[in-house]
Amino acid sequence: MVLKLHGATIATCTKRVLTVIEELSIPYELVPVNFFAGEHKDPSFLAVQPFGQIPYIDDDGFKLFESRAICRYLALKYGGVEAGLVPAAGELEKVALFEQAASIETSNFDASASKLAYENLFKPMLGQTTNTEAVKALIPVLEGKIAGYEVMLGKTKYLAGDVVTIADLFHLSYGSLLAQQKIDFLESEKYPNVARWWKDISSRPSWKKVSSA
Ligand SMILES: N[C@@H](CCC(=O)N[C@@H](CS)C(=O)NCC(=O)O)C(=O)O
Structure with a gap:
């Protein structure tokens, strides 16, 4: 089936x-x-x-x-190990770095990016009022995290090393909503490694197809 x-x-x-x-x-x-x-x-x-x-x-x-x-x-x-998108279970250090990257996305990115999307985009869509104070507080939190990404991505091409993994791709859904909110941390000259990484992952054909559907 x-x-x-x-x-x-x-x-x-x-x-x-x-x-x-x-x-x-x-x-x-x-x-x-x-x-x-x-x-x-x-x-x-x-x-x-x-x-x-x-x-x-x-x-x-x-x-x-x-x-x-x-x-x-x-x-x-379905072939993600062969494609390099996830490490094989036996590759202990690669698995650990992958889990580190996946955890960074959940705790350092999604934690504020999803709340921002909720306040700025989803609430208005549902006829609710944006909490502007919450937005004001979340933006510097997110920027602080992006500064951490800049350091990491200055050392490796992607978050878990020099090969793209699904931990990078996890960022696409909420990352792409930041531009709609005029929050430019992913494309800013201030964070060149982040901008290079974001351009790379967001121009993958998979995301182009999903985001344009
Ligand atoms: N951590 C869950 C979150 C899923 C989630 O929050 N989905 C939203 C839509 S994007 C939803 O169903 N929200 C309804 C609700 O939480 O009541 C996941 O990654 O699948």
């Missing part, structure tokens, strides 16, 4: 998974979840994803949620 992705193509975490699917040309079927109608809170959805969040996958009966866990699973199962 073909891999089923339950999600919405407009949603950031679904896009994260779709990027890996495109990178590895994995055959799949999208099972659309109508986010605006609240289908992700239906009992049948909650029976699989008890937090009521998209996406989840059903890979021939194996069900998994959490976009980054799904990306790791898909990469390990």
Whole structure:
């Protein structure tokens, strides 16, 4: 049975998974979840994803949620090791550096980038009011983290070494929303290594396809 992705193509975490699917040309079927109608809170959805969040996958009966866990699973199962997108389990130091990079994305990037997107983009879309004080506080936090990225990316081409991994690609969904908010840390001359890295990963054909869908 073909891999089923339950999600919405407009949603950031679904896009994260779709990027890996495109990178590895994995055959799949999208099972659309109508986010605006609240289908992700239906009992049948909650029976699989008890937090009521998209996406989840059903890979021939194996069900998994959490976009980054799904990306790791898909990469390990469908040729990501051979493509260099994830290290093989036995390569201890490479795995450790990959996990470091993945953790940086979650704790140092997503933590503020996703909140900024929520305040500046998603709340207005839902008819809610942006908390401008929260935005004001989040921007310097994010910039401080980007300064850390600049140091890391001055040493290696990508976050886990000189080969792109899915830990780099994890940044694409929320990173691409920063420009829409006129927050330019990923493209600024002030952070040349970050700008070089961002240009590289955001121009990959996988992301071009996912972001233009
Ligand atoms: N950590 C989860 C987050 C998933 C998530 O927050 N998805 C959003 C859409 S992008 C959602 O379903 N939000 C609804 C909610 O949290 O109630 C993942 O990476 O899959």
